[in-house]
Amino acid sequence: MRLACVNGAAWLGTARRGLGWPRLLMLYCLIWPPAAVLIYLAFWPMWCDRPLLAMGSVVLSLALLSAGILLLDEPAQHGSAVMLLCASVLLTAGWLNTWHAGPLPLISVPASPAGTILAAWAMFSYPNSPLGPRVGNWFFTGLLAFFMAGDAFYIVTSRPQWLHFPASAWWVTLFPDQALSAEALDALNFAGIAIAVAYMVLWVARWRRSHGIARTLALPVAVAASAACAVVVVELAADAAGAAPGVMNGIYTFEAYFQIGVPAAFVVSVLRRRFTRARIADLVLRLRGPGQLPAVADALQDVLEDPALEVTDWEPGLQPCDGTRTGSCPGLPAARLSLPVTASSGEQLAVIRADPSLSANDDLLRAAIAATSFALENAKLETALAEQLQQVRESRLRIIQVGMAERRRIERDLHDGIQGRLIALDILLSATEGDAAVSDTGTTVKRVRDELALVISDLREMVHGIHPATLTRVGLYESVRTLAERYTVPIDVDLPPGRFGEAGELTAYYVISESVANAIKYAKARRISVSGEKSDGFLRITVADDGCGGARIDAGTGIRGIFDRVQGIGGDAELDSQPGRGTRVTAVIPCA
C-alpha cells in the first residue's frame, strides 16, 4: 500500500466548493418540472390499471433525481450524484415495457437492472468507497457488464410474444429458444440474489468497521442499502419462483415505495453532514478567550466524534499527513492523522491528531482546522495585545514617575539652592538698610552682587537641564557640541546638521546627554563617540564609549528612561554593554 503524505498547505489549499444554494435552487427549478412531466408521462399506461405502483414509481424516480441534485452540491460526491441521476432515469426506463409498442419494451429489459446497480454503486461510494475508488469501479463495472450481457443473451434467444408483448414490438431475435431464454432469466435472477446478499454482507462489514463521525454520517445510507437489498432479493426470488402476476405486482408496488428510503437516506446524510459543518463553524464563536488548546481539543472531540483527538503545540520538523487513501501516517502511533493548523500569516500554530477515518470527510476536517486556526490565532492575538498593553501601561507609568522625579529635583534645586539664597540676600540687604550708618555697606553690596552672580549662573545651568534652550535655536548638532564642551572627557560628535522636529531632537538630545552622563559617571569612560544618521524618516543615534561596560536596562542608571522615551515616541532603542568591552546605546527615533 502506498503511503500518501502530502504537503499540508497544498492539501489545505485545494478547498472544494459546492454549487451554493442559489445555483442549486436554480438547478432544481430547471430540471424538476420537465423531469416530473416526463416521468409522469412515462408511466401513462400504468396509471390506468396499477395507479398505486405508478404513483410509487414516479415518487421514487423523482426522489432519486432530487437526491442526486442535492448531492451535486456536496464536496467530492459528483460520482455518486451522477449515478443517482442515471439510476433515476434507468429505473423509469425499466417500466417503459408498459407501453407494449415500438422500442420501449426492448429498452426496459436492461434498464431496470442497470438502474438498480447504479443506485447500489452510488450508495457504496458514498461518502467514499471503503475499497478505494478503483476496486469499486472494477466491481460495479463488471457487474454492469455481466447483467447487460445476460440481458442481451436473453433478448436474442426470446421473442416479444413470450414476454406478453405484441409481435410488432421492436426485438432482436437471433436464435429463438424458449427453454434457453427462460434458463437465462432464471440464471440472471439467481445471480442477482447472490450479488444482493453479498452486497448486504459487504455493507454490514463496512458498518462494523467504521466508527466516529464516519459511522454517524453513513448510518442512514447503510440502513437504506441493506433494506433495499432485502426487498430486491425477495423480488428476484418471487420472480424466479414464477409467482402470479398479482403477487408480483404487490411486490413491485411495495418495493417502489420502500426504496424511496434510499434517496431519503442520502438527503438525511447530507443534512447531517451540513449540520456537523455548521457545528464546526460554530466553534469559532464558542472558542473565544484564553486557555486554548485543551478547549479546542474538547470541542473538536465532541463535534468530530473522535474521543482520542488531540490538539498539541506545533513541533518543528513535523511532517503533516492527512492519511488520504491510506488511512495511516508513518511514525505515528496507532495510525493517527497529523494535521497542521496554520495562521493566516503562515505561522504554524498547532497540530491536530485525529482518527484516520476522518480523512474520508475532509470537508469536515478542513472546517475543523479553519475553526481551530481562527480560535488559536485569535487567542494569540489577544494575548499579544494584552502583553503589549501591559508594556505600554508600565512604560507610561515610568514616564510619569520619571516626570515627577524630575519635577521634584527641579523643585529642590529651586527651593534649596536658589530661593533660600535669594531670601538670605534679601535679609542681608534689609539689614544693611536698617542701619545705613554701618561702615561696611560697600562690602555688603559687593557680597550681595557676587552671590547674585552665582545664583544667576546656577539658575541658567538648571534651566538648561530642564530643556536645553540651544536645542530649539541652534539644533541638535550645536547643542550636543555645547554639551560635549562641558565635559573634560573627549567626546567625538558626528551628527548630521539640519533639524529633525522638536520631539525627535529633544528625544535624541535626551538619549545623548543621558548616555554621555552614564558613560562618565558609571562606566568611567575615557573617550566617547556620539554619531547619528538620518534615513527614511528615522534618526539613528549611537553613543559608544570605552568604559567598563556591563550596563543593564533595569539597573536604575537611566537607561530604562532612555528606552521609555524613545519607545514613547514610536522609536526603539538597543543596549550593547558586555562587561569590559564598553557600552553602545543605539536609538532609532522617528523624526520630521
Place this chain on the structure above:
Amino acid sequence: VRVGIAEDVPLFLEVLQMQLERIGVEVVITAGNGDELLAQAARHPIDAAILDVCLPPTYTDEGLRAAERLSASHPRMGILLLSQYAEIAFATRLFANGSSYRGYLLKQHVGNAETLRDAVDRVCSGESVVDHELIGNLVAHQRHLRKLDRLSTREQEILALMAEGRSNQGMAKAVNLGEKAVEANIARIYAKLDLIQTDEDNRRVLAVLAWLRGS
C-alpha cells in the same frame, strides 16, 4: 540668650547668625544638619534651637524630626522651626505633643529683626509661635467661607492672636485691652465657635489652628 542653628544653605546660615547677633542673641552652635545640632547641643547648653525644616539628607522633614528629638530630651528648650513653605501642617505636627516652647516661622520673615526677636523670646519663655502670615491666610480663608461672620472684628483679631500662639498677656498688649477684656472676648469666641474651653495655653493653639483649618 544662647541658641544653636541647623541650616544647610551656607549663605542663609551666615545671614541668620548675623541677624541674631544684631538682636543680641548669642549663636553658640551652627550645624549643617539636625544630627550635628543634636550632638553639639549635648555639649554646649543652649536656650533655643533654630532649625530649617528641610535638611539633608532627605530634604523632607529632617528638621522637624530633629526638633521632636530635641524637645523630648530638653523639654524646656525653645524650638523655632524655619521654613520656606507656608505649610501649616508642619506647625500642627510640631505642636502635636504640646505647643509650649515651640514656634514655626517662615524664612522670609527672619529679615525682620522685630519678628525674629519676638519669636525667639516667646519660644524661650514657653509660649508658642506660629508665623502671622500663615494665620492671616487661614483667617482670610475662613472669612471667605463666611464662618467668621458670627465673630465681631475684635473677636476675629483675638482669634488670630490665639492662633499665633500668644498668651493672654501678650494679646492684651497687642490689642491695647485689659487682660479681663481679652478673657471675656476669648470666652465669647469659644461659645460662638463651639470650641471646648481649655485653661492650658498649650492645647489652645492646636485647637484654634484645627478649627481654622476646618477640621
